[in-house]
Amino acid sequence: MVRLKDVAQAAGVSASTVSRALSNPELISEATRARVLAAADRLGYRHHPAARALVTGRTGLLAFSVPTLANPFFAPIIAGAQEAAEEAGYELIVAVTDSSPERETALFDRLADRVDGFAAAGPRSPASQLARFARSLPLVTLNRRVRGVDSVIIDTPDGVGRLGTHLAGLGHRKIAYLGGPTGSWLDPRRLRRLREAVPDCAILPLGPFPPEFEAGARTVETVLDAGCTAVIAYNSTLLLGLLHRLTMLGLSTPEDLSLACADDLSAAGLAMPDVTALHVPAAEAGRRTVEHVLSLVASESRSAAHQLLPVELLTRASTGRPRELPMSGG
Amino acid sequence: MVRLKDVAQAAGVSASTVSRALSNPELISEATRARVLAAADRLGYRHHPAARALVTGRTGLLAFSVPTLANPFFAPIIAGAQEAAEEAGYELIVAVTDSSPERETALFDRLADRVDGFAAAGPRSPASQLARFARSLPLVTLNRRVRGVDSVIIDTPDGVGRLGTHLAGLGHRKIAYLGGPTGSWLDPRRLRRLREAVPDCAILPLGPFPPEFEAGARTVETVLDAGCTAVIAYNSTLLLGLLHRLTMLGLSTPEDLSLACADDLSAAGLAMPDVTALHVPAAEAGRRTVEHVLSLVASESRSAAHQLLPVELLTRASTGRPRELPMSGG
Numbered sequence: 204m205v206r207l208k209d210v211a212q213a214a215g216v217s218a219s220t221v222s223r224a225l226s227n228p229e230l231i232s233e234a235t236r237a238r239v240l241a242a243a244d245r246l247g248y249r250h251h252p253a254a255r256a257l258v259t260g261r262t263g264l265l266a267f268s269v270p271t272l273a274n275p276f277f278a279p280i281i282a283g284a285q286e287a288a289e290e291a292g293y294e295l296i297v298a299v300t301d302s303s304p305e306r307e308t309a310l311f312d313r314l315a316d317r318v319d320g321f322a323a324a325g326p327r328s329p330a331s332q333l334a335r336f337a338r339s340l341p342l343v344t345l346n347r348r349v350r351g352v353d354s355v356i357i358d359t360p361d362g363v364g365r366l367g368t369h370l371a372g373l374g375h376r377k378i379a380y381l382g383g384p385t386g387s388w389l390d391p392r393r394l395r396r397l398r399e400a401v402p403d404c405a406i407l408p409l410g411p412f413p414p415e416f417e418a419g420a421r422t423v424e425t426v427l428d429a430g431c432t433a434v435i436a437y438n439s440t441l442l443l444g445l446l447h448r449l450t451m452l453g454l455s456t457p458e459d460l461s462l463a464c465a466d467d468l469s470a471a472g473l474a475m476p477d478v479t480a481l482h483v484p485a486a487e488a489g490r491r492t493v494e495h496v497l498s499l500v501a502s503e504s505r506s507a508a509h510q511l512l513p514v515e516l517l518t519r520a521s522t523g524r525p526r527e528l529p530m531s532g533g
Numbered sequence: 534m535v536r537l538k539d540v541a542q543a544a545g546v547s548a549s550t551v552s553r554a555l556s557n558p559e560l561i562s563e564a565t566r567a568r569v570l571a572a573a574d575r576l577g578y579r580h581h582p583a584a585r586a587l588v589t590g591r592t593g594l595l596a597f598s599v600p601t602l603a604n605p606f607f608a609p610i611i612a613g614a615q616e617a618a619e620e621a622g623y624e625l626i627v628a629v630t631d632s633s634p635e636r637e638t639a640l641f642d643r644l645a646d647r648v649d650g651f652a653a654a655g656p657r658s659p660a661s662q663l664a665r666f667a668r669s670l671p672l673v674t675l676n677r678r679v680r681g682v683d684s685v686i687i688d689t690p691d692g693v694g695r696l697g698t699h700l701a702g703l704g705h706r707k708i709a710y711l712g713g714p715t716g717s718w719l720d721p722r723r724l725r726r727l728r729e730a731v732p733d734c735a736i737l738p739l740g741p742f743p744p745e746f747e748a749g750a751r752t753v754e755t756v757l758d759a760g761c762t763a764v765i766a767y768n769s770t771l772l773l774g775l776l777h778r779l780t781m782l783g784l785s786t787p788e789d790l791s792l793a794c795a796d797d798l799s800a801a802g803l804a805m806p807d808v809t810a811l812h813v814p815a816a817e818a819g820r821r822t823v824e825h826v827l828s829l830v831a832s833e834s835r836s837a838a839h840q841l842l843p844v845e846l847l848t849r850a851s852t853g854r855p856r857e858l859p860m861s862g863g
Contacts, residue, residue, distance in 0.1 A: 272612060275603075275608075278601075278603050278608075282602060282603075285628065285629055294628075295626065296624050296625065297611070297615075297626075298615065299615055313624075317593070416773075443746075443777075447777055450777065450780040
């Protein structure tokens with residue numbers, strides 16, 4: 204690895220002069236500067252980004268934290284985020300927090316000096332902590348809103364409300380909601396909007412569940428025993444497990460159970476053309492979040508702005524009228 | 534954004550002195566240095582990483598490229614890679630190449646000056662190009678071996694051979710192989726090892742397939758019409774689709790079709806306890822790749838080393854003896 208002092212030796216100048224040649228060229232003679240740059244080039248000394256960072260105060264790096272990559276929901280978000288960063292000449296540092304507030308704080312402290320801005324998808328830290336982060340560095344949260352922190356929210360609560368209205372319209376009166384992981388900011392909001400949307404339906408909240416096939420498969424008996432005729436799952440992996448177990452039991456969708464999903468993982472290869480689902484603009488959300496961070500990096504203004512991205516309801520074959528219940532005698 | 538010149542003004546010194554205070558403190562007086570650092574701290578000037586990079590020639594950043602994040606296989610790889618980078622005091626830049634050699638080259642050119650080393654999972658660039666990259670920067674490829682480039686290979690070819698032996702031992706004589714995406718370096722090697730392992734079996738290679746549920750679902754009729762009694766899928770998402778469609782048709786596993794999978798996506802929430810699969814040490818592979826890159830960063834030696842990670846065969850309920858064929862008259 205070529206170091207500053209190697210360049211200095213090769214150019215016959217002091218290390219301090221090399222540093223000036225790279226970061227404050229106006230302070231030294233053109234001839235000296237040319238000699239230093241020629242030596243740096245010859246030795247393959249990689250100085251530009253660091254030198255530029257010293258001069259401009261910018262690093263050209265953005266951080267994007269996600270609670271996990273195991274939920275395929277985050278793959279298209281990161282792909283969209285990377286695209287937007289790249290277009291602006293930035294590189295993206297992706298960090299996985301394992302849904303731990305402690306890891307988030309440690310990550311932020313470690314990266315604050317290294318990046319120009321920070322995007323945090325579904326952060327788990329206390330609001331006061333996030334607000335403190337936002338005062339020290341351009342920060343945008345995705346899918347969590349905190350006072351004083353810019354945010355982008357994918358409006359799945361509205362979408363889940365619409366799924367409820369769709370199911371109630373088909374005649375369902377008892378609906379199970381398979382809820383998201385512990386600590387999700389959005390999940391209680393989805394459940395609340397569902398209840399508001401269908402005040403005449405009984406809602407059975409189950410969970411919290413990890414976004415896993417097995418967890419979905421294990422819910423089938425509980426849902427049926429409780430007399431639910433429809434299910435809304437917060438995640439596709441969970442829904443896939445449920446659907447698989449249902450089919451194994453010889454039951455049919457939507458005849459025995461209507462199924463709907465609060466995401467539509469086409470980008471993760473899990474899209475099922477027959478399942479009623481919310482189309483979630485995940486790549487677009489990643490892109491908007493990065494563009495929002497970059498707008499904070501470019502300006503000094505700190506008035507927190509919030510963006511809400513609508514989701515689309517895709518009504519398909521997995522939801523239908525519930526089976527006629529046997530008339531109760533009396 | 535606080536700049537170098539702001540610190541200079543606040544400390545009452547020249548920009549050049551600030552630069553020296555930060556990157557070559559031995560060149561200036563202790564009193565001046567203290568004044569500069571106090572001003573930098575007061576203004577919140579973020580200088581350390583860039584200053585350190587100028588002095589040491591290191592950036593503290595590693596790049597990790599993946600062809601896609603849509604294949605859940607890469608999530609645990611990146612999680613393991615991040616963990617290893619973090620332990621060594623490095624940050625990881627994750628880049629998605631969309632399986633495009635052009636994007637890989639552009640990415641490499643863009644990042645070569647910004648990172649200390651590069652890990653490339655399943656790169657699609659020509660071997661000569663990768664060898665050229667490796668001469669200019671510490672490079673380790675994951676799941677591709679190129680002369681002159683260090684590599685880590687997860688030995689799924691060996692595992693697929695063992696899956697074949699397992700199926701042949703149960704009595705299967707016609708096995709379908711659902712192959713991976715175009716451009717995969719490993720996939721033809723898996724198929725070759727399968728053929729070598731079971732010379733008495735007819736192998737029906739199908740594909741290339743994207744790692745998608747839908748693609749798997751669409752293979753069922755082809756596999757059954759061809760008279761195959763067993764299937765090996767290169768990926769879990771594909772296998773899930775196949776299994777689902779099979780169940781929908783009222784068919785059973787393993788009675789009607791034995792199913793085996795060349796990965797085991799427990800980290801992606803897609804693990805199915807009943808499916809015969811290869812346990813692939815994905816997180817371990819990500820960790821080893823980063824540790825290998827770091828060993829190249831630390832040393833000047835350039836003798837390409839190759840690591841082979843074994844996979845484990847998990848024999849479960851989805852594979853069994855084929856149904857007895859009706860005796861042909863004669």
